[in-house]
Amino acid sequence: MTPVKDAASTESGAWHRSAAIYQIYPRSFSDADGDGIGDLPGVTARLDALADLGIDAIWLSPFMTSPQKDAGYDVADYCDVDPLFGTLDDFDAMLAASHARSIRVIVDLVPNHSSDQHPWFQAALAAAPGSRERGRYMFRHGKGEHGEEPPNNWQSVFGGPAWTRVTEADGSPGQWYLHLFDSAQPDFDWANDEVREEFRRILRFWLDRGVDGFRVDVAHGLVKHDQLPDYTPPEDAASMGGAEPVPYWGQEGVHEVYRDWRRLLEEYDGDRALCAEAWMPTTEEIALWVRPDEMHQAFNFNYLQTEWDAGRLRAVIDDSLAAFGAVGAPSTWVLSNHDVIRHASRLALGADAPQGHGIGPLSPGKPDPVVGLRRARAATALMLALPGSAYIYQGEELGLPEVIELPDDARQDPTWARTAGERYGRDGCRVPIPWEADAPAYGFNATGASWLPQPDEWRQLARDRQTGDAGSTLSLYRELLQVRRAHGLGSGTxxxxxxxxxxxxxxxxxxxxxxxxxxxxxxxxxxxxxxxxxxxxxxxxxxxxxxxxxxxxx
Structure with missing residues (x-):
């Protein structure tokens, strides 16, 4: 397949510099088969609504084969579609339908870790210490007289130790493996050439199908400090980064991985793009991922985390334009995604809520929904006027708030379980979105099933209720995107x-x-x-x- 082209693609990579990109979280977007989980045919069925909204590209969170221990970010087969979401034929149909509407398609790639059900990891468990199979992952001997202590004190992003000990084939306690996230997500060892070559194969598989780019999960991870030193993050550190050098984030060796990937993408026509999820302390550090020979974009998380305060906003905008401009890259702008509290709630919080912790029934400083929506609309109007590329998370165009009152037994984010309920996690921003007010599951599907319960307020926020209402948040987004494009604000100064x-x-x-x-x-x-x-x-x-x-x- 040939990726979509338009006038903005006359210069290599030009389309991504000013694009409005819509993030689809497939399991919560649209469910065609009625099982309560969104799927790729559901995406295809709703593409006209996205074309009408006025976006340039979609980014799909993981849909690859997975046991779904972390909502697809635990991949067991990188070159197939999980049956929950459909088939490769469904993906090809969705891709073709998107391109027919001049919508590009970016897919999520998870290179830091695989699922523990990946054939490579299962082979590693069956193999001996020091084997080729174990060399693909971060297996290490433990400390202590009998190796009973983990190799270091690192903690998982999801809470608890970042090391799990395996039982060897003879039944004896064995080595430990690293998992910066859930124990079902073992980290690859990117010092291993076999790992690097495997991901070149994976990139080519999707590029050959015609995808327009990749959003790279945990792009600041992959390479770890070779001495694996102990590290204790500050109490106020975000879960995906720290204010000082962290031995598992932002290591210099990770940049060579993306230089290699950039060279591979440049073998293809159609201006394919790479976007980094790199949670680094400063914008200047994030900009290192988008130097001319590396990735094309990096999420501007410092902008996302900025308070609704004029002085702070002016500072982060200045900082962003200077830092990204210094390496010849466009700045990106984002306010919500599948990992953070939706900005219609976050901008009205009365207490701190670190990234990844979420908010729930017992959280302090719950948001005022009226203030939150008013600020969210104003913040979006500010963001979409800035030069560069903008990301929109599904449902924010409807003004959806964070779902706070989820029952404990409905929560599925690993963070909730691994912290024994201390952190609510990210389920609140992942609830299936409403399409039709009076349909089952508010139009998410025809059966009424929903993998997370939808709140009653979804009825009044459904897309069909907002369509044609000049004062609705949906109408505001359509108008913002239309005027943004008409006046070339994405490529402006x-x-x-x-x-x-x-x-x-x-x-x-x-x-x-x-x-x-x-x-x-x-x-x-x-x-x-x-x-x-x-x-x-x-x-x-x-x-x-x-x-x-x-x-x-x-």
């Missing part, structure tokens, strides 16, 4: 406005002036014709709190 109030983020991008009011008092709009606003203006025409406006200079 930002110039800060002079004399803006301290509580406002104000800049010009081409002919469009943007002003976001993060303060409590109304702000007088600058001269210009109002193109759109994230919420109603005041009676005197001023910009209210938590509202963003786009204006066309006269």
């Amino acid at each position: 930002l110039t800060w406005a002079d004399g803006a109030p301290s509580d406002a983020v104000a800049f010009r991008n081409g002919a469009v002036t943007v002003i976001a009011n993060t303060g409590a008092e109304p702000v007088v709009l600058p001269a210009g014709d109002v193109l759109l606003t994230s919420g109603p203006l005041a009676d005197d025409g001023a910009l209210p709190a938590d509202t963003t406006a786009w204006l066309l200079a006269r």
